[in-house]
Amino acid sequence: MRFIVKDGLILPDLTNIESLPISKIPTIPHPPLNLLFAYNTDLQKLLSGKQLLLEDLPIHLTDIQTHYQNGYITYRKGIERSGDKFICTRCGNKDQQKFASYPCSRCGAQCHYCRHCLMMGRISECTPLIGWCGPEPDIPLPKNIMAWNGKLSQGQMTASNHVVEAILQNQEHLIWAVCGAGKTEVLFAGIEAGIKALKRICIATPRTDVVLELTPRLKAAFPELTIASLYGGSEDRHLFAPLTIATTHQLHRFYHAFDVIILDEVDAFPYTVEESLQHAAIQSRKPNSAMIYLTATPNEKWQRECRTGKRNFTTIPARFHRHPLPVPEFVWSGDWQKQLKKDKFSAIVLRWIEKRLHVGKQVLLFFPHISLMEKALNILKQINPEIEAVHAEDPERKMKVQRMRDKQIPLLLTTTILERGVTFPNIDVAVVGAEDPIFTESALVQIAGRAGRSKDHPDGVVTFFHYGKTEEMLKARKQISSMNREGKKRGLLDL
Numbered sequence: 001m002r003f004i005v006k007d008g009l010i011l012p013d014l015t016n017i018e019s020l021p022i023s024k025i026p027t028i029p030h031p032p033l034n035l036l037f038a039y040n041t042d043l044q045k046l047l048s049g050k051q052l053l054l055e056d057l058p059i060h061l062t063d064i065q066t067h068y069q070n071g072y073i074t075y076r077k078g079i080e081r082s083g084d085k086f087i088c089t090r091c092g093n094k095d096q097q098k099f100a101s102y103p104c105s106r107c108g109a110q111c112h113y114c115r116h117c118l119m120m121g122r123i124s125e126c127t128p129l130i131g132w133c134g135p136e137p138d139i140p141l142p143k144n145i146m147a148w149n150g151k152l153s154q155g156q157m158t159a160s161n162h163v164v165e166a167i168l169q170n171q172e173h174l175i176w177a178v179c180g181a182g183k184t185e186v187l188f189a190g191i192e193a194g195i196k197a198l199k200r201i202c203i204a205t206p207r208t209d210v211v212l213e214l215t216p217r218l219k220a221a222f223p224e225l226t227i228a229s230l231y232g233g234s235e236d237r238h239l240f241a242p243l244t245i246a247t248t249h250q251l252h253r254f255y256h257a258f259d260v261i262i263l264d265e266v267d268a269f270p271y272t273v274e275e276s277l278q279h280a281a282i283q284s285r286k287p288n289s290a291m292i293y294l295t296a297t298p299n300e301k302w303q304r305e306c307r308t309g310k311r312n313f314t315t316i317p318a319r320f321h322r323h324p325l326p327v328p329e330f331v332w333s334g335d336w337q338k339q340l341k342k343d344k345f346s347a348i349v350l351r352w353i354e355k356r357l358h359v360g361k362q363v364l365l366f367f368p369h370i371s372l373m374e375k376a377l378n379i380l381k382q383i384n385p386e387i388e389a390v391h392a393e394d395p396e397r398k399m400k401v402q403r404m405r406d407k408q409i410p411l412l413l414t415t416t417i418l419e420r421g422v423t424f425p426n427i428d429v430a431v432v433g434a435e436d437p438i439f440t441e442s443a444l445v446q447i448a449g450r451a452g453r454s455k456d457h458p459d460g461v462v463t464f465f466h467y468g469k470t471e472e473m474l475k476a477r478k479q480i481s482s483m484n485r486e487g488k489k490r491g492l493l494d495l
Contacts, residue, residue, distance in 0.1 A: 001054075001126050002107050003075075005029065010068075010075055012061060021107045021126035023077045030133070033071035039134055043067065045240040047132035049200070049257025049284075051076065051090060053121045054130060064130065072134040076255075078127035079112060088114035090123050091252050092279030116276060120252055131255055136200075139242050142224035146192040148185075155316040155492045156186050162314045163190035167260050167290045168197060174293045174302065177316035178325055178483050179420075179449020183294050184214065186316070187262060188221055190292070195225065195242055199259035199290075202244040204251055204281060206265055208232065210421055214245050214264075248277040254284035261285055262292040265420065267299060267442050296449060297442035297479075318487030322494040323458035325480050326429075326451045328444070330473065333465040336432060340375045349432055349465050353411065357384060362404070362427045363411040364418065366447055368436035373413050376432070380411065389413035419446040426457035434464035434473055444476035 002019035003010045008029050013019040022028070043059055046052075054061065067073040080087040086099045093099075093116040104111035106126055113124035123129070152160055159175050166173035167190045177183045187203070194201050203218070205211060208231040215229040222243065228236040230246035244258075263281060285291065298306070305311035319325070336346040356363050367373035370391050377389040388409050390400045397417070404412045404424060412418075416438060429451040431439060439447075444464070451460025464473055487493045 001128065003128075012065060021109065021111065022075065022128050023079045023081050023125040025077075028075055028077070030074060031069055031071045033134065037067075037070040037072065039067060039070070039072050041137070044072075044132060044134060045137045046238055047073065047130060048136050048240055049132070049254055051129040051131050051255040052253065053078075053123065053127060055121060057130065067134075072132065074131040074133050076129040076131060078123040078129050079114065079125045081125070086112055086114075086125075088117060088123060089129060090114070090120070091117035091276040092283070093117065093276055117252060129255075137240055139226065139240070141195060141242070145195050145225060146188060146221060147223050148188050148221040150185060152185060153182070153318075153320045153322070153492070155318055155487075155490070156182055156320065159186045159314045159316050160189045162312075163187060163292055164193045166190075166292060166312070167194045167199065167201075170259075170288050170290045172291045172293070172312060174295070174298065174306065174311055174313035175316065176298055176306065176313055177294065177296060178319060179296045179446060180319045180423075180453040181296075181316040182320045183264070183316075184217060187292075187294075190260075190262075191218075191222070191243065194260050194290075195222075200242055200244075200257065201260040201262070202246060202251075202254075202258040202284065203262045203264060204246050204248050205263075206248050206277070207421065208247055210264065211245050211247055213421070218243065218245060248280060251280035251284040252276070254280075256286050257284050258289060259286055260290045260292070262294065264294045266293045267295045267297050297445045299442070315483070315486060317483040317490065318492035319453070319458070321455035321458050322492065323452065324484045324487065324493055324495070326448060326460050326462045327480055327484070328448050328462040328464045328473075328477050330434075330469060330477075331463055331465050333432070333467060335467055336465065337372060337467075340372055340379075343375070343379065345376055345379045346432075346465070349430070352430065352463060352465075353380070354383065356428055357410055360410070362407065362409075362424060364404075364424065364427050364429045364450055365411060365413045366419070366429070366431045366439075367413060367415060368433045368438045370415060372433070373415065377413055380413070384410055387411045387413070390418065391415045392417045416443055416447075418450070419443050420449075422450065423453050424450070425454040426460070427451060428461040428463075430463040430465060432465050434466040435468045435470050439470075439472060441472045441475040441479065444473060445479055448476065448480060 004013045004019045093114050098116040099112050101110050101112045111124045113122050211231045226241040228239040228241035228244045230250040306313045333346040333348045380387045388400050390397050403409050448462045451462050452458045
């Protein structure tokens with residue numbers, strides 16, 4: 001689209017030769033709010049806290065322009081230009097290799113667009129981002145917001161109280177909780193307090209499967225509350241709700257929307273490696289808001305900030321069942337890769353596996369690379385044909401995980417795709433090739449956290465098979481042992 005600035009307004013104009021793509025207009029005027037204007041409440045709900053493209057809106061441009069001229073809608077540049085450099089306003093992309101140009105029919109020029117967030121609709125130099133700056137929609141709240149009446153452990157209760165305080169005081173706070181500590185339940189009181197204070201809350205996580213897992217749990221805890229569940233293809237895309245559960249990718253559609261963001265699995269891929277997702281989380285917050293981080297494995301920088309008092313945090317060093325975390329055992333397995341290339345498997349690992357198969361103990365066996373895992377699968381299937389393998393691109397991934405839960409698979413080989421987000425009640429866990437660089441401290445702590453999660457089976461075994469110990473292996477074991485010591489010191493473990 002092309003615009004002109006006239007009489008203190010920006011006006012769509014395709015005929016005037018003096019009109020410009022929105023990115024080339026130095027300052028976009030914002031008319032004052034006309035309190036007498038009868039605004040469209042459907043448009044209010046659709047746009048409140050959002051930044052959307054014109055094609056995302058089922059409303060004619062004339063109506064949008066009328067709301068803009070009465071101060072209820074904002075136009076923002078989709079692409080900012082600084083000299084010969086481009087910046088995507090929506091996703092924060094600054095990598096010039098991720099911009100391209102095309103002959104644009106809307107502005108009649110060669111127009112640059114952002115390739116990084118193209119899946120969310122093309123945003124280019126002539127694309128305005130549409131937002132709402134009128135009053136937020138009123139949402140009637142149920143008399144009873146929370147229906148959950150479970151009991152928190154002592155460690156959970158301490159963290160829960162700190163979450164409530166951070167939300168009400170618009171503070172940032174890190175909940176550093178061991179795998180299986182029950183982080184979701186720790187949030188319930190804070191969500192209830194925030195909703196009562198008329199705060200709009202978002203729980204964001206890097207992965208769709210976590211959104212799908214959290215949604216029914218949150219709806220059960222808050223059955224009368226409107227909850228939007230957002231991921232690729234979600235039907236709740238345009239639902240305005242006091243509580244939103246979303247993938248971090250979906251936050252690109254929001255702008256100054258939330259009073260509270262609860263960022264789950266802050267250490268997980270792809271959030272840790274994609275600056276655009278971190279940009280989205282910051283941009284979707286209101287300027288005065290709370291941010292709660294949840295993780296079992298904060299990075300070294302955050303751990304250092306916690307130790308030196310530079311970051312507010314609470315640890316939950318023990319699981320709800322009051323048993324210590326399984327501490328990984330390091331077992332040298334020789335040059336296991338060389339053996340696999342000769343279609344042989346490490347005898348040390350095989351004995352470990354056969355011992356468990358003999359007594360009917362399920363096993364989760366991690367590998368650093370798919371090709372090596374598949375070679376091992378061919379060998380292990382000769383021992384038991386029910387053994388399976390899974391990886392991120394496996395079309396039967398969900399089915400195999402469910403069969404593992406149903407105890408139809410005795411041993412499941414996996415890449416790091418199952419390092420988090422899955423719970424099997426009674427398993428032993430091993431890593432083959434724990435020395436591989438893919439197995440970071442964070443990954444190894446998460447993998448170890450798959451064992452011993454159930455109160456009925458809290459004593460799972462964790463073994464790191466290696467061809468040479470690494471610093472990451474040592475740091476992972478140290479972190480797990482440290483949490484056990486803290487749990488014992490705080491009286492959170494039955495020892």
